[in-house]
Amino acid sequence: MRDGVTGIMVPPDDPAAMADALAELLRDPQRARRLGSAARDWIERNFDGEANGERRARRFARALGIERVLYVSADRGVPVRGHKGASVHVRSVVGALAQAGVETTILTAREGPQDGPVAGAPLVEARSDRACGALVSWIARATRGGEPLERALLRLLDNLWLHAAGLRLAKRWRPDLIYERYALTAVAGAWLARHLRVPFVLEVNSPLVDEERAFRALRLGGLGRWTEGWLLQRADRVVVVSWALHAYALRRGVRHERILVLPNAVDPAQFGTGRDGATTRKRLGLDGDFVIGFCGSLKPWHGVHRLIEAAALAAPAVPDLRLLIVGDGPARADLQGRARALGVLDRVHFTGAVSHAEVPDYLAACDLLCAPYEPAADFYFSPLKLAEYIAVGRPIVVSAAGEIPWSVEGVPGVTLVPPGDAESLSRAIVRQAGSRSRTVAAHPAGGARRWTWTDVVSRILAAGEDVRRAQWSWDAPQPAATGVVLETFPALTDPAAVDQLLAIQRSAPRLVVFALEQSKEHLPPRRLEELRTPVRIIWGVAGAGLKRIFACHMKCLLQHPLAYLAVAARAARDARRGGLERFAAAPFVAETARRHGVERLIGVEGAGVRALAAAAARLAGIPAGPAVLPLIQPGPERLEEAA
Numbered sequence: 001m002r003d004g005v006t007g008i009m010v011p012p013d014d015p016a017a018m019a020d021a022l023a024e025l026l027r028d029p030q031r032a033r034r035l036g037s038a039a040r041d042w043i044e045r046n047f048d049g050e051a052n053g054e055r056r057a058r059r060f061a062r063a064l065g066i067e068r069v070l071y072v073s074a075d076r077g078v079p080v081r082g083h084k085g086a087s088v089h090v091r092s093v094v095g096a097l098a099q100a101g102v103e104t105t106i107l108t109a110r111e112g113p114q115d116g117p118v119a120g121a122p123l124v125e126a127r128s129d130r131a132c133g134a135l136v137s138w139i140a141r142a143t144r145g146g147e148p149l150e151r152a153l154l155r156l157l158d159n160l161w162l163h164a165a166g167l168r169l170a171k172r173w174r175p176d177l178i179y180e181r182y183a184l185t186a187v188a189g190a191w192l193a194r195h196l197r198v199p200f201v202l203e204v205n206s207p208l209v210d211e212e213r214a215f216r217a218l219r220l221g222g223l224g225r226w227t228e229g230w231l232l233q234r235a236d237r238v239v240v241v242s243w244a245l246h247a248y249a250l251r252r253g254v255r256h257e258r259i260l261v262l263p264n265a266v267d268p269a270q271f272g273t274g275r276d277g278a279t280t281r282k283r284l285g286l287d288g289d290f291v292i293g294f295c296g297s298l299k300p301w302h303g304v305h306r307l308i309e310a311a312a313l314a315a316p317a318v319p320d321l322r323l324l325i326v327g328d329g330p331a332r333a334d335l336q337g338r339a340r341a342l343g344v345l346d347r348v349h350f351t352g353a354v355s356h357a358e359v360p361d362y363l364a365a366c367d368l369l370c371a372p373y374e375p376a377a378d379f380y381f382s383p384l385k386l387a388e389y390i391a392v393g394r395p396i397v398v399s400a401a402g403e404i405p406w407s408v409e410g411v412p413g414v415t416l417v418p419p420g421d422a423e424s425l426s427r428a429i430v431r432q433a434g435s436r437s438r439t440v441a442a443h444p445a446g447g448a449r450r451w452t453w454t455d456v457v458s459r460i461l462a463a464g465e466d467v468r469r470a471q472w473s474w475d476a477p478q479p480a481a482t483g484v485v486l487e488t489f490p491a492l493t494d495p496a497a498v499d500q501l502l503a504i505q506r507s508a509p510r511l512v513v514f515a516l517e518q519s520k521e522h523l524p525p526r527r528l529e530e531l532r533t534p535v536r537i538i539w540g541v542a543g544a545g546l547k548r549i550f551a552c553h554m555k556c557l558l559q560h561p562l563a564y565l566a567v568a569a570r571a572a573r574d575a576r577r578g579g580l581e582r583f584a585a586a587p588f589v590a591e592t593a594r595r596h597g598v599e600r601l602i603g604v605e606g607a608g609v610r611a612l613a614a615a616a617a618r619l620a621g622i623p624a625g626p627a628v629l630p631l632i633q634p635g636p637e638r639l640e641e642a643a
Contacts, residue, residue: 006039066199066464069097070175071106074162074186076127076154079112080119083353084297085384086205087112090181091356092267093203093460095120096453100461105173107166107188109158117355126165128157148217152224155185162188170196177201177464184208185220185227190234199467201460202235206380207248229253236467239460241382242403243524247490248380250518250542256490256535260463263382263407265453270360271391277365284349286365289322290433293366293394295359296385298329303372303399305331305338306422310372312342313426318433321347326362328353363392368432373399375419382407390414391450395437397428479509483598485589485613487606489515489535490524497604498527505533512596514589514616516609518542536592538585552587556619567615574611582612590619598622 003009008025010017025032071094078086090106097104104121111125128136133154140150166188175198180189182204193200209225212218232238232252239260240246246261281287292311296302304325311323325335325348332350339345354362363369369389373379379402386404389396390411398404399419408414415432417424482504486497505511511533517540537543557564564587571583593601593616601624603613610624617624 001039005035006042007035066102066176066461066468068173068175069102069104069177069179070166070169070189070192071097071104071121072162072166072178072180072186072189072192073106073108073183074155074158074188075181075183076110076158078108078181078183079110079116080106080108080123081112081114081116083116083355086181087117088356088384089205089264091117091120092265092453093179093457095267096457097121099454100457102457102461105169105175107162107169109162117357124165124169126158126161128154128161132157145219146217149219152185152219155183156220156223159186159188159191162186163191166192167195176468179203179460181205182208182228182231184212184224187227187231190231193236194234197471199236199464199471200234201237201239201464201467202231203239204232204245204249205241205382207245207378210378237460237463242380243528244378244380244402246524247518250490250537251540253542256513257532260459261529262456262459263451264384264387265451265456266387266391268391268450268452270357271363271388272360272393275360275364275392277361277363280361280365284324284365286322286324286349289320290318290368290436291322291324291366292368292370292429293324293326293363294370294372295326295363295388296371297327298325298331298335300331301374301376303374303420304335306372306374306420306425307370308335308339308342308344308348309422310425310429311347312344313422314429314433315344315347317430321429321433323348324362324366325350326354326359327351359388360392363388363394366394367436368429369394369396370425370429371396371398371404372417372425373401373404373419376401379403387451395432397425397432478597480599481510481512481597482508483512483514483589483593483596483601483613485601485603485609485616486513486515487609488517488519489513489537490519490528498531500604501533502527502530505531510597512536512593512598514538514592516585516612534596536589538588544588549584549588552591555591556587560619560621563618563621567618570615578608579611582608582615586612586615586619589613589616593617593620593622600624 001007001009008021010021025035071090073080073090075086078084078090080087080090094104094106098120105124106119106121107124107126109125109127111119111123136150136153136157139153140146143149170192174196177199178189178193178196179201180186180203182202189202190200209218209221209228212224213221218224229252232249232254235254235258237258237260238249238254239262240249241261241263243261246259249259250256281291292307294304294307298304308323311321315321323344336345336348336350339348351362369392371383371386371389373381381402383404386396386398386407390408395413395415396408397415397417398408400416401419405416408416415428417428484501484504501511501513513531513533513535515535515537518537538549567586568583571579573579574582589601589612598620599622601613601617601620601622603610603624614624
């Protein structure tokens, strides 16, 4: 500023001089206008408003970035420094966050052994003290609830200690995002996120209530089920490792657009095809043998007993066959007994628990790697071992359970066998032993590249930034949307329907999907993950609920009585063709469409759905779209498959 030209300068810390200058300007308005005009002219000549505005906008955009993450692991059964797969998963995510430049702290109920693997981030352990433990033990004995009740009560109490520790930590180190690994009745992460007003991301690796009921003695099951539902619906984003868990989350009331399907991944720096395993083979006395490997915890559903049975069947055809079982678990004694009964105990080597850093050398020492899963009605796993098997570059035999056929599609050297079928597994072993090829070809050019923990973390951070933008009300005004009404979600009867929905998603400003009910099919259509759009299900356990549907009826009746009565009359005439069911759903679709700014409703997959779309459009006062989806060819972009 130039004194007397573009303004008036006064000495600092001189209120009297400031008052005199203001009084002078008030007495001489023309001079005030001249000074203001000269100042504006100078700014226009010397200050690039557009460039500086863009720079400031970029600076504010960077403020949305997630720089600090508090990882909460409240399960005492998952020691952060442990060797089990869940512990490896925790450290892998934390390590990938560190590689992404994100400062991370782990809040856990159990650190694990001090000489265990490095956690990769500062650890804060918090759980109920010994006095509480003694009281809980007395209650469990007095009520004859035993160890299962003691475990359930301790989990509840741990929430108080974890929450208090998180609040103390936040006073000196405030996180931008809370990321919690789901544990039974663990709510400390959700409490912290609500208190700190930061995004809350919940990672779900299994339906723990069902799992504990099936494989352990479940206590306080009703509370566990309620807490699970509250957590899933409270979370801003829910990360699941399989599409089976996606369907489970939908049934528990989580909306599709808040679910991220991120299968378990691999660290390419740790697992790679450059290892030959010669040193490990020599140390274990396996030189010259045909070595079949398994890596994982020894639990019944992993099917290691089938592998031992298959080895016994294949032994006459493969005299130098040896089994290398890497890992430990509660089934080890039974497996050793089974091997002894089948006369192959001398062919089986149990390593016991090994550190995850040693696993690549053990896998590379094998000629064939196996994942012999047992049959399961709800196979919700995303096998960490399978991702690591593929990365090592050895031939693989794996059970065709759940989504495994999807995850290995196009991967060379993989043989699928029926789950729980020892004879098929033995035949696959004999065929591979005949070839004696220890390596497989690389992925063909253009094939799906390796899915890594960096990919997982980048998706998590992007989701966190989206939530933060919404919390800060940084989203731009939403353009008008197109609504599509389907029979079921996510599995659609027309395989081309997903491509058509994706085409609309790319061409229309916004898309909102309505479905009468959730599909009962296990696997959804391919590319469904690309459909990042609001989905509203009307009926069933994942539906809107009768109270909400009744409220929508009352609102439509009061606001649009003539349209409501006309739709009701049409439904009565079509009662035998599902008219009443469509009438029951139409007000919910209409009100939800209005709330989302839908300007057009399209019904697909049959005359009934198209009639529902037309009825809802009439109630909402918007046009109904064409009877079929527009034929827009999908673009070339594809999400790389998680393999």
